[in-house]
Amino acid sequence: MxxxxxxxxxxxxxxxxxxxxxxxxxxxxxxxxxxxxxxxxxxxxxxxxxxxxxxxxxxxxxxxxxxxxxxxxxxxxxxxxxxxxxxxxxxxxxxxxVSIPSLIERLIVCPNPHCVSNHEPMGSKFATLHRGETVAVRCWYCEKTFTQDEIVDYRV
Amino acid sequence: MPTNFRNRDILSISEFSKADILKVLEHAQRLKAARRPTLLQGQVLGSCFFEPSTRTRLSFESAMQHLGGGVIGFADPNATSTKKGETLYDTIKIVSGYADVITIRHYLEGAARRAAEASDKPIINCGDGANQHPTQTLIDLFTIAECQKKLNRLNVALVGDLKYGRTVHSLAQALVHFNATLYLVAPDALQLPTQASRELREQGVRFSCHRTIEEVIAKVDILYLTRIQEERFGDPLDYERVKNAFVLSNKQLGRARPNLRILHPLPRVHELLPEVDATPYAQYFEQAHNGLFVREALLGLVLGKLK
Missing domain, CATH: 3.30.70.140 (Aspartate carbamoyltransferase regulatory subunit, N-terminal domain)
Structure with missing residues (x-):
């Protein structure tokens, strides 16, 4: 087509x-x-x-x-x-x-349920890590790293 | 060149360069050798403990008082406005108006970094959930350097709960600067998480995984034990199967190197038998004692009184 x-x-x-x-x-x-x-x-x-x-x-x-x-x-x-x-x-x-910015703010809901960003009225912040073809993100607060597939929710 | 520590937040060991670590250890050593009872006179520590702690809270409060400073704070969040629904941000903002430096322990991961956003005074992370406990790592390094007379090129076994134990993650991260060889001893279910082992590999750290202490005892300079947390096991039978593999007794120390020293962040339960206390290998009580000097050094540095 x-x-x-x-x-x-x-x-x-x-x-x-x-x-x-x-x-x-x-x-x-x-x-x-x-x-x-x-x-x-x-x-x-x-x-x-x-x-x-x-x-x-x-x-x-x-x-x-x-x-x-x-x-x-x-x-x-x-x-x-x-x-x-x-x-x-x-x-x-x-x-x-599009190009993925090095810092992604107020978009991703941190998949870690124990992350402070899921319990306080505040934004989220993630650094992007390029690993060959794939991109992972690291939470600024809880310091956990997630692959794109592990991100399950976004903030409106 | 070490970073200027004045007004710096101490949040994560990953933010420490090798020079930073060595600077803290050097000051801790000086403070251990000679007390400075007026160094922080007129300064106030805000001690905010949202979770129970014995060693960390008491050693920080004691460190502040030994240096001539005062302490305010709480060890039970139920006695604060948190109980009324106040946010962490607001609580810290208020305390930062009353104190010159703040220590915080919290059950949420990233809480100390959030606290740092609320405060213009330096924040020291005393444990944020399973994430970071940087001052414990500095105490571990100080103790290792003190008992081995060096930090470089040591063989270090990390034993016990490598999956959930934050102290071992931070220590492994810090040892990257000192060319250590790591022996990771844990049951399969509690081995180092994939993310942490990938990071070690990316940083070129030499490490290998093992299931028993006997496999590594003759090779190591430091045996760093941690408690296997029974509550992490879904099936109590699984816990019963592994718990005895990680009980250290004098019998296992027969093949130890003479310079071997045993560290443990404490509290211990039954992974470290009291009979080991009397051996020359036991270093864990000295390690806990060293917490005082390392924390004195950190308080002096972030308050700009040590250079």
Whole structure:
């Protein structure tokens, strides 16, 4: 299936943002965390679309909204392979890949139930550790390290 | 170059460079040799213990008083506003207005680092759940250096609960700076967690895993024993199976090197028989005693009175 056909599966947008190559199953979480559906923005989501690169992927389209790179990077840990396409008049105006910041704040719920960040009214803070192809995160408070698969919840 | 300790938080042994460690040990040694009864005159320690402790709390309070300072604080959080639902952040913020340095023990992991965010006075972590207990590690290192006359290239056996015991994780981390060879002695269920052993491997530490003390006794300079915690075992039978493999008696010390010394963070239950106390290998009571001097050194350093 060509990219255009794939994108048409979830309807083309005239202008806005297409977040492509999102890990299958993560689209709804990303929409929630980036508050993409706020202020009546039109959001179209494709889930478990076939992908040559990833096997299956999710895709998010937000009409009439340009996602700033720093916002996209904020959730990059959920979708490290994501491509962001900024669309204007049905054409790609700008394209960039997300990059995982070295410090992720107020996003991840620490999987350690004994971590102070799960018991006090406070934010969470994680340092990212690159291990070859994979990325792990280390809690600033309890000092435990977790793989991406071990992160089960995120803060809205 | 060691870091400037003035106003520094002591939260995790991972934040100590080799030079930092050596600086603390050097001051502890001087304080052990000659008392400084007026060093911290007019300074106040806020001792915030949200969890029970004997050695750590009393040795810090004693250290402050030996140096001429005063102590305020609590050993029972039920007697504070925590009982009314006050956050840790607020409690520490208030105490930091009354004290010049704060020691904290808490059952939550990362609590000391959170406390440091609330306070402009230095925070010393006296144990945050299963996470860190950096002052214990400095005492262990001080005792090792004192009894072996060196810290570099020692063979150290860590014995007992290597999975949940925070003291062994921190000590293993600190020994990375001193080229130690580690012998990890534990039942399979209580071996060092994968994360900790991966970190040791990444740092190039030489280590091997063993199931009995007999396998390593003839090779080591330091035998660091910890209590196997019965409450960690789901099945009491599993505990019964392993507990005797880790009871140290004089019989097992027959093949020990003459310079072997036994350390234990204490309290001991039955993993270390009282008969061992009378042998020249027993160093654990001296280790507990050393807590006073190492903690005096830390108080003097973070309050800027020792350079």
């Amino acid at each position: 060509s990219t255009i056909e794939q994108q048409l599966q979830v309807s083309a947008i005239k202008s806005g943002t297409v977040i492509d190559h999102v890990r299958a199953g993560q689209a709804l979480t990303i929409v929630r965390l980036l508050n993409l559906a706020a202020q009546h923005k039109t959001v179209t989501i494709g889930m478990n679309l076939p992908s040559r690169k990833m096997g299956h992927k999710d895709l998010i389209k937000v009409a009439n909204y340009e996602l700033p790179p720093e916002e996209a990077n904020r959730v990059a840990i959920l979708a490290p392979d994501a491509d962001i396409n900024i669309i204007a008049n049905y054409k790609i105006k700008n394209k960039f890949k």
